[in-house]
Amino acid sequence: MAEHLETLLKTSRLYRPTAQTVERAYIKDYDAAYQASIANPERFWDGIAKELEWFSPWHTVLEWKYPWAKWFLGGTCNITCNCLDRHVRSWRSNKVAVIWVGEQGEERIFTYAELYRQVNRCANALTRLGMQQGDRVTIYLPKIPEQIIAMLACARLGLIHSVVYSGFSAPALESRIQDAEARLAITADYGYDRGTAIPLKPVVDKAVANCPTIEKTIVVRRDKQGGDLRAGRELDWDEWLEGESTACDARPLDAETPLYVLYTSGTTGKPKGVVHVHGGYMVGTYITTKYVFDLKDEDVYFCVADPGWVTGHSYIVYGPLLNGATVLMAEGKPDYPTPGRWWEIIEQYGVSIFYTTPTAIRLLMKYGEDWPQHHDLSTLRILGSVGEPINPEAWEWFHRVTGGDKPIMDTWWQTETGSILVTPLPCVPLKPGSATRPFPGIEADVVDKNGRSIGTGGGFAVIKKPWPSMMRTILNDPDRYLSYWNTIPGCYTAGDVCHKDDDGYFWFMGRADDVVKVAGNRIGTAEVESALVSHEAVVEAAVIGKPHQTAGEMIKGFVILKQGQQETPELIDHLKQHVQMELGKIAVPREIEIVTSLPKTRSGKIMRRVLKAKELGQDPGDISTLEE
Numbered sequence: 001m002a003e004h005l006e007t008l009l010k011t012s013r014l015y016r017p018t019a020q021t022v023e024r025a026y027i028k029d030y031d032a033a034y035q036a037s038i039a040n041p042e043r044f045w046d047g048i049a050k051e052l053e054w055f056s057p058w059h060t061v062l063e064w065k066y067p068w069a070k071w072f073l074g075g076t077c078n079i080t081c082n083c084l085d086r087h088v089r090s091w092r093s094n095k096v097a098v099i100w101v102g103e104q105g106e107e108r109i110f111t112y113a114e115l116y117r118q119v120n121r122c123a124n125a126l127t128r129l130g131m132q133q134g135d136r137v138t139i140y141l142p143k144i145p146e147q148i149i150a151m152l153a154c155a156r157l158g159l160i161h162s163v164v165y166s167g168f169s170a171p172a173l174e175s176r177i178q179d180a181e182a183r184l185a186i187t188a189d190y191g192y193d194r195g196t197a198i199p200l201k202p203v204v205d206k207a208v209a210n211c212p213t214i215e216k217t218i219v220v221r222r223d224k225q226g227g228d229l230r231a232g233r234e235l236d237w238d239e240w241l242e243g244e245s246t247a248c249d250a251r252p253l254d255a256e257t258p259l260y261v262l263y264t265s266g267t268t269g270k271p272k273g274v275v276h277v278h279g280g281y282m283v284g285t286y287i288t289t290k291y292v293f294d295l296k297d298e299d300v301y302f303c304v305a306d307p308g309w310v311t312g313h314s315y316i317v318y319g320p321l322l323n324g325a326t327v328l329m330a331e332g333k334p335d336y337p338t339p340g341r342w343w344e345i346i347e348q349y350g351v352s353i354f355y356t357t358p359t360a361i362r363l364l365m366k367y368g369e370d371w372p373q374h375h376d377l378s379t380l381r382i383l384g385s386v387g388e389p390i391n392p393e394a395w396e397w398f399h400r401v402t403g404g405d406k407p408i409m410d411t412w413w414q415t416e417t418g419s420i421l422v423t424p425l426p427c428v429p430l431k432p433g434s435a436t437r438p439f440p441g442i443e444a445d446v447v448d449k450n451g452r453s454i455g456t457g458g459g460f461a462v463i464k465k466p467w468p469s470m471m472r473t474i475l476n477d478p479d480r481y482l483s484y485w486n487t488i489p490g491c492y493t494a495g496d497v498c499h500k501d502d503d504g505y506f507w508f509m510g511r512a513d514d515v516v517k518v519a520g521n522r523i524g525t526a527e528v529e530s531a532l533v534s535h536e537a538v539v540e541a542a543v544i545g546k547p548h549q550t551a552g553e554m555i556k557g558f559v560i561l562k563q564g565q566q567e568t569p570e571l572i573d574h575l576k577q578h579v580q581m582e583l584g585k586i587a588v589p590r591e592i593e594i595v596t597s598l599p600k601t602r603s604g605k606i607m608r609r610v611l612k613a614k615e616l617g618q619d620p621g622d623i624s625t626l627e628e
């Protein structure tokens with residue numbers, strides 16, 4: 001890896017922005033803007049927050065009682081006022097807010113005024129069910145507009161939404177509902193995956209059977225024929241909203257009021273509920289969307305994420321709507337029904353900003369350049385990538401097939417950070433594979449394990465000062481929140497290994513902990529291990545991430561079988577199915593190897609690092625603590 005990086009750094013070409021790109025960008029001189037922001041970050045964030053509407057102003061920008069931060073103290077706001085009301089009162093009222101394209105070729109279009117009315121109806125219906133500020137609502141929906149409507153309706157009332165990606169299985173959904181103690185579940189009858197209808201309601205039924213806090217389930221029925229609902233406990237979305245008023249005032253909330261909880265994987269088997277709040281998250285997602293994508297009113301902004309993940313929260317829903325943008329959201333995979341799908345959408349809707357992932361780019365790369373070449377992509381002006389390191393080959397391909405002159409914003413951030421922290425802006429010269437420099441107001445660095453800045457070279461990515469959109473805690477587990485701030489003294493530790501070059505450019509290399517990024521999705525090895533171990537044939541399991549050409553990383557499991565169990569291809573299949581049932585398709589190991597022992601420390605901890613080195617034919621490093 002290190003050797004590969006050396007040559008990369010030497011050969012890396014610098015792509016300078018065109019004069020036109022710089023001319024129209026909000027930030028024309030990165031260094032000047034960054035230095036000014038960092039000279040007094042609180043003043044910088046204060047100025048940004050003032051671009052938005054508040055019910056009442058704050059008296060203090062930041063209260064920092066290490067490691068607990070509060071932003072915009074005394075201020076009251078509601079993120080939905082800035083996503084909706086602010087635009088509905090302006091000329092944007094009839095501007096398109098959301099274009100939704102379904103996998104079956106359907107199209108639904110919402111103006112700001114229409115989205116506002118739908119959100120209000122949903123909020124009124126939530127109130128009618130007796131939902132109170134602070135209550136949790138679990139949203140388990142496919143990528144359809146109701147997902148945005150439900151999220152905003154919760155936020156409007158100060159309810160806390162917990163969106164769970166609709167690819168998760170019943171046990172995974174169940175544990176997330178239980179941890180959040182949700183009162184309500186919102187789901188749909190079906191999602192679609194490459195033309196196949198995937199029933200979601202049975203997953204919810206199975207999960208809520210063990211969730212006594214759930215009082216009601218709301219079901220968006222895409223197929224009105226299918227599936228009966230249990231009277232009293234289950235409601236049809238349309239019937240639920242019928243007759244509700246399209247007016248509903250947003251509730252004024254203290255800036256630190258929780259907006260949502262979103263579960264993500266870490267180093268233990270239990271996912272962490274990352275908590276974000278109205279005020280700071282609003283400021284962070286608003287300004288990063290605006291500056292990074294140079295978002296203007298005439299843009300059509302297409303982000304391929306699923307609202308079930310943080311990218312969907314911050315860069316499909318909140319960031320773009322805060323800016324009054326036209327957001328395009330497309331259900332389905334990039335290569336269904338053909339590998340021309342996304343290029344076709346870009347041409348058809350005149351997309352100007354396209355935010356995607358390295359995995360998707362590599363997948364489309366496999367199908368060749370003919371597909372993009374068959375489409376007029378001349379409306380594109382800014383591109384984006386997120387979720388995992390983008391390899392220079394994929395970067396160059398993406399750059400070339402889209403015309404060779406559109407800057408790619410390789411945005412680095414995390415569920416915990418709420419918004420983009422290290423990223424190019426359109427005016428910044430690019431090096432393929434590097435997320436370049438910190439966003440204004442963000443003091444990012446690369447340090448050794450004692451927190452000493454390494455200048456140039458490799459180390460751990462950290463953030464040295466609080467920022468508005470940072471998570472406020474981990475739900476029900478403040479100790480886990482603390483661990484982000486006390487692993488390396490005085491800093492927020494991101495858990496990423498990173499290299500900083502002579503120009504101060506950041507090169508994120510992957511996770512330093514036991515988290516694997518499969519197609520950009522964050523999977524904890526411990527979660528997959530406990531799923532494997534819960535199978536009756538398994539005694540012990542260890543899971544590692546391994547490089548994969550398209551997905552970036554893939555999961556490999558090493559399994560010790562119980563005595564008397566035979567290794568057969570059927571058993572391997574069963575184990576895979578079992579993981580799918582426990583966690584969902586995205587967590588299934590691509591490879592499972594049956595072994596008779598696992599490398600462990602004397603205290604019995606599995607040394608995944610050693611397994612991984614062996615698997616990749618590398619030097620395992622220091623193995624003095626190895627038992628055998």
Ligand code: WTA
Nearest residue numbers: 386387388389410411412413414415508522
């Ligand atoms: C990785 C996704 C390299 C990183 C927004 C981080 C990246 C984790 C990039 C967070 C990037 C995200 N380059 N690596 N541009 N963006 N990552 O919480 O390892 O799903 O820690 O948030 O994704 O994943 P999460």
